[in-house]
Amino acid sequence: MPEQEYNLQGADPMLPRFLRVRRAVVETHDTITLELDDSNAAPQFAPGQFNMLYLFGAGEVAISISGPPDDRQTLVHTIRGVGAVTGPILQLRRGAILGVRGPYGSAWPLHEVSNGGRDLLLMAGGIGLAPLRPVIYEVLRRRREFGNLTILYGARTPADLLYRGELAQWRMFPGVSVKLIVDRAAGVWSGRIGVITDLLRTVQFDPAETIAMICGPEVMMRFAYHELVRRGLAAERIYMSMERNMKCAVGWCGHCQLSPFFICKDGPVFRADRIQPLLATREL
Amino acid sequence: MENLARLLKDHPFLAGMEQVHLEFLAGCAANARYAADEFLFKEGQESDASYLIRTGRVALEVSIPGRGLAQLQTVETGEVLGWSWLYPPYRWQFDARALEPVRAFRLDGNCLRAKCETDHDLGYELVKRFLYQVHVRLERTRIQLLDVYRADT
Numbered sequence: 001m002p003e004q005e006y007n008l009q010g011a012d013p014m015l016p017r018f019l020r021v022r023r024a025v026v027e028t029h030d031t032i033t034l035e036l037d038d039s040n041a042a043p044q045f046a047p048g049q050f051n052m053l054y055l056f057g058a059g060e061v062a063i064s065i066s067g068p069p070d071d072r073q074t075l076v077h078t079i080r081g082v083g084a085v086t087g088p089i090l091q092l093r094r095g096a097i098l099g100v101r102g103p104y105g106s107a108w109p110l111h112e113v114s115n116g117g118r119d120l121l122l123m124a125g126g127i128g129l130a131p132l133r134p135v136i137y138e139v140l141r142r143r144r145e146f147g148n149l150t151i152l153y154g155a156r157t158p159a160d161l162l163y164r165g166e167l168a169q170w171r172m173f174p175g176v177s178v179k180l181i182v183d184r185a186a187g188v189w190s191g192r193i194g195v196i197t198d199l200l201r202t203v204q205f206d207p208a209e210t211i212a213m214i215c216g217p218e219v220m221m222r223f224a225y226h227e228l229v230r231r232g233l234a235a236e237r238i239y240m241s242m243e244r245n246m247k248c249a250v251g252w253c254g255h256c257q258l259s260p261f262f263i264c265k266d267g268p269v270f271r272a273d274r275i276q277p278l279l280a281t282r283e284l
Numbered sequence: 285m286e287n288l289a290r291l292l293k294d295h296p297f298l299a300g301m302e303q304v305h306l307e308f309l310a311g312c313a314a315n316a317r318y319a320a321d322e323f324l325f326k327e328g329q330e331s332d333a334s335y336l337i338r339t340g341r342v343a344l345e346v347s348i349p350g351r352g353l354a355q356l357q358t359v360e361t362g363e364v365l366g367w368s369w370l371y372p373p374y375r376w377q378f379d380a381r382a383l384e385p386v387r388a389f390r391l392d393g394n395c396l397r398a399k400c401e402t403d404h405d406l407g408y409e410l411v412k413r414f415l416y417q418v419h420v421r422l423e424r425t426r427i428q429l430l431d432v433y434r435a436d437t
Contacts, residue, residue: 030435082435126433156433183428185355190383193343193358195427202360217432 013250016054016099019075024093027162031080031127032090033066036098038075045069046107047134048241048269052249053077053089054099061085062246062264064131065103069138075100078130078162104249106269108135109239113211119147121205123224125154125196125216129162131241131268132215140173150203151178154196154220158182158189177203196220197227207232214272215241222279225272238272288313292389295336296362297413305406312395316388318342324365324380324388331368331376332393334414337361340386345379357424358383367414369393 019036026032045051045065054060061083067076081090092098113120120139124132132151139146151170155161161180171178179199181192192198196216212228214221221240228238244256244263251265259278261267267275289310292298298306316335318324324335324342335342341360348354356378359365365388368376374393400407 080435154433156431160433183431183433186351187353187355189355190341191358192341192360193355195424197427198424219430220427220432223427 013101014248016052016101018097019100021092021094021096021098022074024096027078028160030082030090031078031160031162032092033076033078034089034092034098035067036075036077036100037073038100039073043103044072045103045134047110047138048108048131049103049105050131050246050249050268051075051077051100051102051104052246053079053085054101055085055089055092056097056099058088059085060099060101060247061089062104062243062249064241064268066130066133067137068141069134070141078127078133080127101249104264106267108132108213108241108269109211109271110135110138113139113147114142114145116209117145117147119150119205119210121150121152121203121210121212121228123152123196123200123212123214123216123221123228125220125224126156126160127162128214128216128220128241129153132213133163133166135213136170140170140176143173143175147175147209149173149176150205151176152181152196152199152203153178154181154183154199154216156183158185158191179203195223197223200224200227200231205231205233207234207237210237212238213240213269214238218243218279222276225276235273235276236271239269240272240275241268242270242275243268288315288389292336295338295389297336297364297417301409305403305409308399308403308406309391309396312392312399313389314392316390318382318386318388320382320384322382322386324382324386325376326379327376329376331366331374333369334367334391334393334396335365335380336389336391337363337365338387338389340388341383342380342386343383345381347379357421357428364414364417367418369397370411370414 022037023035050062050064052060053063063077066078079086079089081087122132139149181199214224242263246264247253247255249264251262256263289306339361343358344356
């Protein structure tokens with residue numbers, strides 16, 4: 001889906017719906033996946049979009065949607081508990097209530113990949129795998145429309161890897177490759193140790209037939225972008241998901257402004273040639 | 285030895301190297317195999333070789349008192365491991381342990397040093413290639429030091 005303007009007429013975009021936690025999956029020591037019961041009038045979302053989650057007494061926070069786009073009954077978010085809102089969210093369990101506004105923002109351009117059956121290269125770092133998971137669900141559901149799917153995923157330690165069961169399942173699909181790397185390990189890990197650009201050196205891809213999508217800490221995305229370009233991929237074929245302090249989520253308040261862009265409505269997904277020059281600008 | 289030179293040519297570390305240099309290097313090279321968990325070398329031992337990994341994965345490790353074993357980086361198929369034989373005091377700084385069965389070309393460090401001293405063209409070619417590896421490894425280490433996945437970054 002191309003970057004889009006939101007139709008703000010109709011329902012009040014600041015008014016949350018209240019959904020009940022159907023299931024809470026503890027992913028790691030600081031990360032949880034909440035499945036919210038959204039069986040009534042769930043608005044459809046596109047992979048890459050986010051919701052504003054509101055916790056009573058704590059506040060509101062922007063969280064990417066991490067579940068299957070074709071599941072209209074369940075809204076899934078994976079949340080890392082690091083702040084005043086996400087910390088308490090980490091404690092929520094089945095039956096708890098969360099306010100939800102959204103979905104908001106631009107989406108990963110899946111149509112560009114499926115158009116012509118191109119290959120897709122995903123590079124995720126840390127919690128950055130969550131906004132890419134709906135892409136993986138869609139590609140696997142519509143497998144014949146896409147070429148090869150390569151998933152490169154980096155985390156701080158083996159214990160910080162998300163969706164471990166699914167990672168093992170995904171690599172069983174034909175034409176799907178999953179490679180993992182961690183920054184550091186201690187003893188029992190027999191996988192790769194290093195940084196995500198190391199993983200890129202282990203894969204072959206055709207720059208003319210590949211679209212890359214990157215999601216993770218901004219500095220990780222910068223290094224990944226430079227390595228992809230060095231390997232011959234044009235900036236126009238690279239997309240990245242940005243994160244800033246989003247408040248209203250509809251482009252009113254300006255909290256998430258990055259030079260000419262509002263990350264909440266112009267992003268979070270940007271084509272790299274539009275956003276990359278801004279990333280190394282210290283003043284922004 | 286001719287056969288070994290042909291095999292060496294296919295390793296990415298030596299890609300594009302002149303035949304005469306490959307044949308020279310073959311005189312310093314031997315095939316090596318390591319079982320999973322076997323050490324290629326240990327911290328403090330004399331550094332006397334480089335390993336061109338043909339298949340498998342090796343972890344660079346260090347034991348930290350009170351914290352146990354820390355795995356720093358892995359080196360795998362197509363990469364090169366070890367260049368401490370280039371500079372005094374010719375000692376390994378870390379342990380290298382095979383995480384899975386490893387096949388490698390073991391290039392004898394003493395032999396390489398002697399040949400590089402007598403053939404500066406070969407020496408320049410080799411040092412250039414090792415320097416690139418150091419550059420890549422330094423860049424990797426710097427990014428690791430940034431600890432980009434830490435919760436407050």
